[in-house]
Amino acid sequence: xxxxxxxxxxxxxxxxTPRQGKARTSRQANRKSVGNRRLLVWSVLFGFAILALAFxxxxxxxxxxxxxxxxxxxxxxRSDSYELMVEAADVVARQSSILRLKVMPTTDSSKNISLLxxxxxxLATIRSDTPVAQNVNMVxxxxxxxxxxxxxxxxxxxxxxxxxxxxxxxxxxxxxxxRSFWAIADHYDLSLTEVKWRAMPFAEASxxxxxxxxDALFTVRSLRDRLVLNMVEDSILKxxxxxxxAIDQAPAIQVxxxxxxxxxxxxxxxxxxxxxPALDTxxxxxxxxxxxxxxxxxxxxxxxxxxxxxxxxxxxxRFALASAITKPPVDEGLSVPLxxxxxxxxxxxxxxxxxxxxEPLALIVTLAAMLGSGLVALRSRLLNNQKNRMDSYNFxxxxxxxxxxxxxxxxxxxxxxxxxxxxxxxxVRALDTDEVxxxxxxxxxxxxxxxxxxxxxxxxQLREQSGA
Numbered sequence: 001x002x003x004x005x006x007x008x009x010x011x012x013x014x015x016x017t018p019r020q021g022k023a024r025t026s027r028q029a030n031r032k033s034v035g036n037r038r039l040l041v042w043s044v045l046f047g048f049a050i051l052a053l054a055f056x057x058x059x060x061x062x063x064x065x066x067x068x069x070x071x072x073x074x075x076x077x078r079s080d081s082y083e084l085m086v087e088a089a090d091v092v093a094r095q096s097s098i099l100r101l102k103v104m105p106t107t108d109s110s111k112n113i114s115l116l117x118x119x120x121x122x123l124a125t126i127r128s129d130t131p132v133a134q135n136v137n138m139v140x141x142x143x144x145x146x147x148x149x150x151x152x153x154x155x156x157x158x159x160x161x162x163x164x165x166x167x168x169x170x171x172x173x174x175x176x177x178x179r180s181f182w183a184i185a186d187h188y189d190l191s192l193t194e195v196k197w198r199a200m201p202f203a204e205a206s207x208x209x210x211x212x213x214x215d216a217l218f219t220v221r222s223l224r225d226r227l228v229l230n231m232v233e234d235s236i237l238k239x240x241x242x243x244x245x246a247i248d249q250a251p252a253i254q255v256x257x258x259x260x261x262x263x264x265x266x267x268x269x270x271x272x273x274x275x276x277p278a279l280d281t282x283x284x285x286x287x288x289x290x291x292x293x294x295x296x297x298x299x300x301x302x303x304x305x306x307x308x309x310x311x312x313x314x315x316x317x318r319f320a321l322a323s324a325i326t327k328p329p330v331d332e333g334l335s336v337p338l339x340x341x342x343x344x345x346x347x348x349x350x351x352x353x354x355x356x357x358x359e360p361l362a363l364i365v366t367l368a369a370m371l372g373s374g375l376v377a378l379r380s381r382l383l384n385n386q387k388n389r390m391d392s393y394n395f396x397x398x399x400x401x402x403x404x405x406x407x408x409x410x411x412x413x414x415x416x417x418x419x420x421x422x423x424x425x426x427x428v429r430a431l432d433t434d435e436v437x438x439x440x441x442x443x444x445x446x447x448x449x450x451x452x453x454x455x456x457x458x459x460x461q462l463r464e465q466s467g468a
Contacts (some may be wrong), residue, residue: 009098009294020056021416026344026403037373042467044078056320064124067097067099067100067102068098068099068297068300069097069099069100069101069102070100070101070102070119070122070123070296070300071100071101071102071104071121071122071123071302072085072089072101072102072103072104072121072122072123072124072125073104073106073111073112073115073116073120073121073123073124073125074086074103074104074105074106074112074124074125075105075106075107075108075109075112075125076105076106076107076108077105078226078227079225080143080145080221080224080225080226080288080321081142081288081317082103082105082125082224084125084142084143084224084315084319084321084322085101085103085125086103087315087318087319087322088101088307088308088315088322089102089103090318091311091314091315091318092304092307093168093309095307095311096303096304096307098299098300098303099300099304099307100302101304102125105122106177107175107206108175108177109124109125109126109127109130109176110130110176110255111128112124112125112126112130113126113131113132113133113136116136116291116292116293117133117136119133119293121124122292122293122296122309123139123290123291123292124291124292124302125142125288125289125290125291126234126288126289127145127259127286127287127289128141128259128286128287128288128289128335129176129257129259129260129286130176132291132336135276135293135294136291136292136293136294136336137291137292137293137294137326137336137338137339137340137342138289138290138291138335138336138337138338138339138342139289139290139291139292139301139305139338139342140289140290140305140308140309140325140326140327140328140342141287141288141289141290141324141325141326141328141329142285142289142290142321142324142325143285143287143288143321143324143325144222144261144263144285144287144288144324145220145221145222145285145286145287145288146220146221146222146223146263146265146283146284146285147180147184147218147220147247147250147283147285147286148218148219148220148221148228148244148265148283149163149216149217149232149244149245149247150168150209150216150217150219150242150243150244150245151209151215151216151217151219151242151243151245152212152215152216152241152242152243153211153241153243154239155215155216157215157216157245159245159246159248160184160188160190160245160247160248160249161188163185163190163194163195163215163216164190164194164195165194165195166195166196166215166216167196167197167198167202167213167214167215167216168195168196168197168198168201168214168215168216168217168218169197169199169205169208169209169214169216169217170198170199170200170218171199171201171202171218171219171220172199172201173199174199177218177219177220177222178199179217180220180286181197183253183257183260184218184247184253184284187249187252187253187256188249198214202217202219202221202227203227205217205219205445206227206230206231206234208228209231209237209242210231210234210238212460216245220286222288222321223265223266223269223270224321229270230272230277232270232271235266236271236274241274242276243276243277243278244265244270244276244281245281245442246282246283247282247283248282250262250263250282250283250284253284254284257393259286259335260284260285260286261284261285261286261287262282262283262284262285263283263284263285264280264281264282264283265280265281265282266280266282267279267280267281276387282428289328291336292339294337294339294340296339297341298339298340298341298344299341300339300341301339301340301341301342302342302344302345303341304341305341305345305346306345308325309325309327309345312325323467327346330346368464373454383437386434386435386436386437386440387437387440389430389435389436390436390437390440390441390443390444393423393426393427393430393436393441393444394444394447396419396423397420397423397444397447397448397451398447398451400416400420400423400451400455401428401450401451401454401455402452403416404416404451404455404458405454405458407462408462409462410459410462410463412467413455413458413459413462416427416455417455417459420448420451420452420455423448424448427441427444447463
């Protein structure tokens, strides 16, 4: 037996080039395989990151938050604003799992703003004409306070100018109500010396009016103020007739002082017998508002705003003035911006971006779905073509294997071996141009190796037979 009869050494041109091509192909396939594994790892990591982010967001949104207590500078003890916020605090305690209100009595709006700016208070009730800093935001309008002048009919007062020479009780010096009186006096050109004004608390002033010690009483209060109602009840018991003076130029005052409004005090609002006032009475008014600092948590203010508006009936049953709580007139322009939390609640019914752009977004989604479907179909077709091409190469290998097993001449084996390496070269080029897949090439490589071993074995058999 000859030692030099190995087909690898007797192949024309040698077998080094096909082996090098196969080695190069294996390296390319390995590089692509490594790249695919890295892509798979990064895809898995990215997927886990998305899931972790979604889970973390869900936990954060459903976390159990501790109770937060917000302090409210609410105005004088037993005033309308104070009583309203006390009732609101009770409703909040029953309706919220994250919020509580602590109501503090104060002197007036200016004091409330001072407490707000210093951080002593988180919320405050103020008049809409109170100067505020830039860090103050609006939450809601609470109710209107009316400029009211009560007088005894026998005092000879019929219009504002008639207050000249009369003894008039006005709110204590330095308060918002004190300044309000002089805003009216300034419009009607009543000087400091014309009016015999006396600054005193409302309780003292109402007692002096009923006893005839003064001619008139000026106050800025709501139409359901407890102290005003008590004064009217006392006047009925003491058979003292009272009247309400009209501020007939209230619309003109509003032009000069935009933070004031003009409104009508309804006939009989304080009683139907005797009727007080006897007629619908024009007057000036100012809105009592609820404000907060702009750095306060958005979710807390949204929660408070929600409770004030969605539990209005509960509040009204407790305190009639709660029926006047309204959203600030945003469309008319606000001197104090809305707090983001309150704004979120007020805009809750407005269509979202998705709702506003539903049709174009639906068109985009449809086009994207069509494009995606087309790409999937194209990819499927490409993969099918790659599979069919790879199958044809495999069939060629099987055909060579059949020919090798049936041939009886070593010369035919040489030709089959050349065909075998020719197919390998073709498949290598097809792999480089992505005409076949890496998975298909791996299966082809196994079959190619098997056919090559079969050819070698058949070649040795034929040489052995010829040399026997």
